């Protein structure tokens with residue numbers, strides 16, 4: 001018992017460092033997904049046929065292939081092919097970012113389509129270009145309505161980030177595995193790893209809930 | 223480039239002229255070569271049964287629905303709606319009021335009015351807000367500027383939307399049944415704002431079922447049915463009790479309906 005506890009305590013600083021790496025991956029990936037996802041959602045709704053087709057294809061591809069396969073495919077395959085020499089950390093961010101972009105684009109698209117059409121008409125009637133209307137009228141509302149689904153996506157990507165371990169990214173899972181295989185304290189270390197993920201999920205979801213409340217439109221009941 | 227219309231008219235030029243607007247939607251011809259024109263300060267009222275094409279016509283005028291054919295002139299200048307810049311500049315000068323208000327839900331009353339001033343007229347925030355404040359005062363909402371659409375009554379929402387349109391200094395206004403979505407006790411406050419506009423010389427096309435209002439203020443009544451202007455004339459000509467017109471029949475049927483309700 002004492003043995004177990006001291007094993008955890010000994011490994012904890014090392015694992016917490018790994019938690020920072022995990023947080024870095026998740027923030028990076030979610031950020032990339034946010035930026036690409038918004039553009040794809042706008043393109044899929046307002047774009048011409050070619051744009052809509054391209055976005056549809058992208059979403060179909062990234063939703064259809066397992067994250068693990070994507071990590072290998074890009075890190076050992078495509079990135080090398082195009083001469084992109086990325087660290088495992090950067091590659092993990094990029095691949096997870098591209099993957100969550102596919103899912104996030106559909107979150108934003110759904111939110112945009114759920115807005116009443118009349119506001120877009122009214123914006124255009126005032127002389128706004130489509131782009132101005134999208135940026136100042138549609139997106140501020142659609143993004144607000146996307147927060148609950150986005151929070152869900154955050155918790156999924158947080159857990160998917162454990163797969164970055166296979167590329168040798170030194171995040172929570174990789175470090176737990178490393179210590180466990182050296183010290184043979186498998187159970188306590190993986191429980192600790194699980195707890196770290198649990199805490200990170202809880203913190204993120206809570207922060208997003210706070211954000212949702214902060215930007216709630218007064219008088220708006222759902 | 224905008225093409226100047228050669229004007230041979232001797233009398234006052236129309237501020238808005240539309241010619242032979244046609245529109246087919248879902249395989250059905252909704253507007254069949256509709257033409258009309260307005261002089262500065264005129265109020266023309268568009269009446270007609272549901273599905274006649276009133277909303278479609280108003281939306282074709284500012285190209286929210288691009289007409290299949292037809293031409294539009296503002297101040298003698300034909301609008302080339304394929305040129306985006308011209309189209310946006312034209313729409314700034316044509317205020318539009320919708321039946322269901324279409325306020326921007328995420329902005330308070332003041333920002334609803336100010337946003338187009340900032341994003342379209344490129345005014346700076348303080349000036350835009352000052353101007354928005356003045357327009358909201360004009361419609362009697364100076365004490366509601368910080369409320370959001372979800373916190374306003376229907377009548378207040380419609381007045382904000384009128385203030386929003388007025389802030390752009392439009393040359394004409396298109397009003398599509400501005401009181402139809404309102405509870406009866408809220409209709410008056412909106413009509414009174416529109417009445418003030420009419421007295422102030424605003425040029426307007428108003429689609430409405432408010433017959434009494436039409437009788438007292440319209441310069442001309444346009445009766446639209448199945449996408450065609452069937453009748454056109456002063457309220458006295460079309461709506462007087464002894465007139466033998468479709469418009470009068472239609473309006474007396476509306477009056478009957480109102481009595482049944484009331």
Ligand SMILES: Nc1ncnc2c1ncn2[C@@H]1O[C@H](COP(=O)(O)OP(=O)(O)OP(=O)(O)O)[C@@H](O)[C@H]1O
Pocket residue numbers: 247248250252270271272273274275276277278279399
């Ligand atoms: N997008 C569309 N596709 C197909 N048909 C349409 C479309 N929009 C409108 N219509 C049809 O066009 C006709 C005219 O519609 P419009 O809304 O202009 O009538 P309206 O005179 O404004 O009627 P109301 O008094 O009910 O507002 C209706 O028959 C309607 O069903």
Ligand SMILES: [Mg+2]
Pocket residue numbers: 276277278398399
């Ligand atoms: Mg209508």
